[in-house]
Amino acid sequence: MLGLLIAGLLGTVMGVNRALKTRGNENNVLQSLSTVMGMLLITSSVYSVFTTGSSGSGSLTVPFMMILGLSLCARWLESIPVSIVFILALGLAILYVLSHGGLPHSLAEALQKQNVRKYLLIIALVIAAAILLMISTVEKIVDVFLNILGQGPVVIALSVISVVHAALILFSGNSRGLLKYL
Secondary structure (H helix, E strand, O other): OHHHHHHHHHHHHHHHHHHHOOHHHOOHHHHHHHHHHHHHHHHHHHHHHHHHOOOOOOOOOHHHHHHHHHHHOHHHHHOOOHHHHHHHHHHHHHHHHHHOOOOOOOHHHHOOHHHHHHHHHHHHHHHHHHHHHHOOOHHHHHHHHHHHHOOHHHHHHHHHHHHHHHHHHHHHOOOOHHHHHO
16 A cells, blocks of 8 residues: 555656646656556556455555556557557456456366356457457557546546545555545
């Protein structure tokens, strides 16, 4: 939670910097720090999925970590091929689907009815992703999405929400954080 709090604060500062300055005049150190922090958030959310699944106290925080991580890395992700960004987002979505109910520990558990539904959802995600990657306009759509996600006001809003969520978890002891009030 402390990492999400720090990332949220850094994202707020970076969002203000983006909102006040043009793209060419943004602080390069702040931009690099936010990209590294975004990657750390994405990595820690993946680690959290594998270690705690949906049973840990931080499981409700994983979507906040994934979205803020993508937002902090949005400018960097715009510069790499769309297929890599799409695979990253698809991987995060699959991991999040798998994390609900925990990862199966045996073949018998993997073949249970609720797990089969997860597998069908994952197969549908992969098929939809394959179809979308074949469409030539996907690159433009993903670039527009990343551009919106990387805008200063959007980064500020996501960062403030993440800061409030992390602070509520850290200081109230309730693992639901902001979700408790929604």
